[in-house]
Amino acid sequence: MQPIGPVDASFLFLESPATPQHVSVMQIFSLPPDAPEDFLRRLVSHLRGARDLVAPWNLRLVHTVLGLRLPAWSTDPAVDLEYHVRFAALPRPGGERELGELVSQLHGQQLDPGRPMWECTLIEGLENERFALFMKMHHSMIDGVSALRLMGRVFTDDPDALDLPPPWAVPPVKAARGERPPRGGGSAAATALATGRALLKLGWAGSRRDPVLRAPYACPKTALNGRITPARRIATQQYELARLKALCKRVECSINDLVLYLCGTALRRFLAEAGALPQAALSAGLPVSVRSADDQGTGNAISFMLATLATDIDDPQERLAAIVRSTAGAKAHLQTLPRQAQLPYVMLMMGPSTLQQLFGFAGRTPPNHNVTVSNVPGPTHRLYLNGARMEAMYPLGMPGHGLALNITCLSYAGTLNLGLTSGRDALPHMQRIAVYMGEALEELEALLG
Numbered sequence: 435m436q437p438i439g440p441v442d443a444s445f446l447f448l449e450s451p452a453t454p455q456h457v458s459v460m461q462i463f464s465l466p467p468d469a470p471e472d473f474l475r476r477l478v479s480h481l482r483g484a485r486d487l488v489a490p491w492n493l494r495l496v497h498t499v500l501g502l503r504l505p506a507w508s509t510d511p512a513v514d515l516e517y518h519v520r521f522a523a524l525p526r527p528g529g530e531r532e533l534g535e536l537v538s539q540l541h542g543q544q545l546d547p548g549r550p551m552w553e554c555t556l557i558e559g560l561e562n563e564r565f566a567l568f569m570k571m572h573h574s575m576i577d578g579v580s581a582l583r584l585m586g587r588v589f590t591d592d593p594d595a596l597d598l599p600p601p602w603a604v605p606p607v608k609a610a611r612g613e614r615p616p617r618g619g620g621s622a623a624a625t626a627l628a629t630g631r632a633l634l635k636l637g638w639a640g641s642r643r644d645p646v647l648r649a650p651y652a653c654p655k656t657a658l659n660g661r662i663t664p665a666r667r668i669a670t671q672q673y674e675l676a677r678l679k680a681l682c683k684r685v686e687c688s689i690n691d692l693v694l695y696l697c698g699t700a701l702r703r704f705l706a707e708a709g710a711l712p713q714a715a716l717s718a719g720l721p722v723s724v725r726s727a728d729d730q731g732t733g734n735a736i737s738f739m740l741a742t743l744a745t746d747i748d749d750p751q752e753r754l755a756a757i758v759r760s761t762a763g764a765k766a767h768l769q770t771l772p773r774q775a776q777l778p779y780v781m782l783m784m785g786p787s788t789l790q791q792l793f794g795f796a797g798r799t800p801p802n803h804n805v806t807v808s809n810v811p812g813p814t815h816r817l818y819l820n821g822a823r824m825e826a827m828y829p830l831g832m833p834g835h836g837l838a839l840n841i842t843c844l845s846y847a848g849t850l851n852l853g854l855t856s857g858r859d860a861l862p863h864m865q866r867i868a869v870y871m872g873e874a875l876e877e878l879e880a881l882l883g
Contacts, residue, residue, distance in 0.1 A: 435496060435506040438574065441777065443504045445574040448791050452664050454544040458570035458830040460537050465563045466821035474558045474565055477820055481554065482515040484603035490575045491602035495547050510550055518552060524559035533560060534668055537568055541830055541855065542666035545572055573832065589817040589824065596820050646763040648740040650783055650802045654712035656705060658804050659836050661797035662857025669868035670828045671852040678850060684882055687758050690809050693843055694718055694761065695754045697807055698743030700870035715746040719803035722768065737776040738783060739764040740803055750878055796835035806831065808842040816847045828853040
């Protein structure tokens, strides 16, 4: 058996019908120009035909005696790929709306804990000779960076490469001899001291209502922070990275800052139209990967920081400037922590939220932050699957009680792809937020001439 660490195990403990703890990605492909009529059926058969599955695709959840210890993974010797690899179809010609409705349903369904906790669905019938691939895997098995590395095993930059093995049949790349992931040094006492100082600084910032360094539980409770049901709603946006980088250069901010500006501006408009915009600024929770470049492991290697969305500021340029100051302060704060202190820091900062989820208080008490916004670096070059060209790659995160909206960004082949996921009943008309983000980008470009 392979023990499951406390951060990974927390996603198992938080699992419920209303809050399934898996992450997903929806990829859009164009069929090869010379694709035969049965191209997709052959592709499904190929994906189901793999043998000798590798971790984490062949890992099944087990519990230790009487459940007195953390759960663990064991190898499933007979994974049923006909169950895990599925084939679905849209009524032709399927548009973005029909695809979004189907993926919303798939994303809201729990994974079976009695099997390896992942599913892959190939979806045919998308208009303009396209199809989609929808993948989901439990967050206890994987984080965003390691998910991309796993999925990268099935794709190639060669449009003529055929019959590549599925990702569940490709072993991980071994680090070169002598290379080891960096380990944190220092004593337990030093780690505890660094963690305590960082948390006290956050608490002090909260007591002073610091406009730069945001503290947990110092944000207003909004429509984004109530209870949710199992039903999901998704929306997507895609921007050219060159367009975003040109704008960032003009206003001297990062891509992350600009994404937060678009999120804050769209949420400000969305809440204002509903007559529910609070006077205090909304906060964003920002997961930060601490996985080293040569670390081929799965599981979660993340830290966390908070930043303002400046929704209390009317002027767009002043709003962006406030966000830039806030993210700079959050990064500087996180950088004061040594690597070995990142895990206890995240566990203690997010501990109250986890307990609220476990005991049913989340969505009824003040939130740690208002919305989670993630940004994961993806492939820089165009990818292909058996000759089919990938046009877009949209990540879909996990909403939950108290956090009804998740926004995840992924760069791919010169584009930035945004996936918005919400509790369907908690945020009616959530798709407007995605539309408003696009209009916020146009507004900022117009302001700068």
